Amino acid sequence: MKKSLKIQDLITIGVYAAIYFLAVCIGTFVSFLLLPGFSSIFTPAVTALVSGSVYVLLCHKVPKFGAITIVGIVMGLFFLLTGHFAVAFIPSIIFGILADVIASWGAYQSKFFTIASFTLFSYGLTGPILPLWFMKDAYVANLVSRGKDPSYIERLFTPINTGSFFVSMAATLIAGGIGGLIGYRIYKKHFQPTGVTE
Amino acid sequence: MTEGKMQLDPRTKLFLLLIANFLLFFHLGVRTEALFVIFLCVLLVLSGKSRTGFLGAVFYVSVLYVSNRVMAHNQTNFWAILGLMITFVEKFFPCILAGFFAFTTTKVSEWIASMQKLHFPRHIIIPLMVLFRFFPTVRADYHHIRNAMKFRGIAVTVFDVIKQPFLTIEYIFVPLLMSATNTALDLSASSLSRGISAPTAHSSYTNVEFQLQDWLVWGSILTIFALYGGR
Numbered sequence: 001m002k003k004s005l006k007i008q009d010l011i012t013i014g015v016y017a018a019i020y021f022l023a024v025c026i027g028t029f030v031s032f033l034l035l036p037g038f039s040s041i042f043t044p045a046v047t048a049l050v051s052g053s054v055y056v057l058l059c060h061k062v063p064k065f066g067a068i069t070i071v072g073i074v075m076g077l078f079f080l081l082t083g084h085f086a087v088a089f090i091p092s093i094i095f096g097i098l099a100d101v102i103a104s105w106g107a108y109q110s111k112f113f114t115i116a117s118f119t120l121f122s123y124g125l126t127g128p129i130l131p132l133w134f135m136k137d138a139y140v141a142n143l144v145s146r147g148k149d150p151s152y153i154e155r156l157f158t159p160i161n162t163g164s165f166f167v168s169m170a171a172t173l174i175a176g177g178i179g180g181l182i183g184y185r186i187y188k189k190h191f192q193p194t195g196v197t198e
Numbered sequence: 199m200t201e202g203k204m205q206l207d208p209r210t211k212l213f214l215l216l217i218a219n220f221l222l223f224f225h226l227g228v229r230t231e232a233l234f235v236i237f238l239c240v241l242l243v244l245s246g247k248s249r250t251g252f253l254g255a256v257f258y259v260s261v262l263y264v265s266n267r268v269m270a271h272n273q274t275n276f277w278a279i280l281g282l283m284i285t286f287v288e289k290f291f292p293c294i295l296a297g298f299f300a301f302t303t304t305k306v307s308e309w310i311a312s313m314q315k316l317h318f319p320r321h322i323i324i325p326l327m328v329l330f331r332f333f334p335t336v337r338a339d340y341h342h343i344r345n346a347m348k349f350r351g352i353a354v355t356v357f358d359v360i361k362q363p364f365l366t367i368e369y370i371f372v373p374l375l376m377s378a379t380n381t382a383l384d385l386s387a388s389s390l391s392r393g394i395s396a397p398t399a400h401s402s403y404t405n406v407e408f409q410l411q412d413w414l415v416w417g418s419i420l421t422i423f424a425l426y427g428g429r
Contacts, residue, residue, distance in 0.1 A: 005321060010325050011328050011389065012386070013328075014332065015379075015381055015382040017325055017329045018328065018329045018336045019374055021333060021336075022336050022340055050371075054371065057379075070322065081215070081300060081301060186372060190368075
């Protein structure tokens with residue numbers, strides 16, 4: 001299975017990245033309906049729920065190391081160019097590489113490893129949640145510059161922050177598993193019999 | 199093509215984006231941020247986006263004003279939440295504005311040409327190019343599918359979607375992926391026959407080069423930072 005990526009593979013990756021991005025848009029929209037204001041907490045989870053089939057199909061279509069990493073990098077770049085902040089970029093790449101490594105253990109065919117790597121890949125979207133943490137610092141700095149005491153704010157926001165962090169992480173984990181299973185079911189039902197992956 | 203409008207090199211726009219992100223993480227004070235936002239607004243006006251430029255400036259100034267008023271209150275629960283939200287808007291606005299500027303005033307071919315100049319590997323450029331070009335098609339496909347679903351009375355209301363989420367996912371993504379698979383094949387065939395795999399350096403129809411205005415932008419940004427960077 002040690003093959004390098006060909007031009008066709010690169011184009012296929014781009015096409016699937018576009019569909020994955022649509023899934024991200026749907027995920028953002030749905031989580032905005034669920035929880036306006038702090039929607040970014042659940043964006044990774046909802047997207048994971050929706051996008052499993054895209055990921056599974058990509059794994060079977062381009063079973064080579066690098067494909068998932070490239071999707072991660074390309075998503076990160078796309079975020080950057082459309083005005084998301086640069087740090088959203090970093091988890092996108094790191095989790096892309098990790099997901100690629102795990103999927104390669106199963107040679108991109110094993111159901112277990114693919115779903116595990118999909119879950120991991122979904123964490124790549126947690127980048128936009130990061131502001132919840134450093135925004136508090138910005139707020140505290142804003143207060144300090146006006147000569148106010150920020151200790152009260154620390155007490156107010158620490159539980160909110162750590163709470164939302166764990167909720168988001170757990171939701172992504174569960175949704176990643178479920179989304180992967182759905183993806184597999186769709187793959188088994190529609191794509192394997194028709195031989196699209198040949 | 200773009201008479202009377204200023205054209206900046208995409209790399210300059212990327213630089214502006216990075217500066218906006220930098221401001222988000224290092225609190226350099228309101229003065230630097232405000233100068234940067236006003237500078238962006240001027241650039242927007244010069245690039246033919248005068249409406250956004252003016253609206254952006256007005257919006258930012260009013261946010262600053264509200265932020266000042268909110269922060270002046272004692273930070274009890276209500277004012278603290280409000281203060282956090284307004285800080286959020288205030289801090290993110292430069293980023294969003296820079297992103298809007300970069301995205302709406304640059305053509306896809308310009309991004310690609312400048313990425314080639316920056317020596318991005320082909321493994322990144324080709325998928326990104328496909329993503330940029332193909333995403334509008336995917337969006338159109340998505341709307342067609344949704345319309346077809348509505349026509350047949352499937353998942354019309356939000357309630358239906360909640361009742362049958364998995365079926366909805368299946369109905370949306372299976373046709374998308376099916377047609378995408380064909381598109382990928384077609385695209386590969388057409389771009390291969392046009393020589394995308396040629397091992398030599400590719401020439402580009404779009405030319406990106408640093409011009410006087412690019413140097414001016416870099417110069418003024420660096421001047422702002424040199425003067426006010428240390429608060």
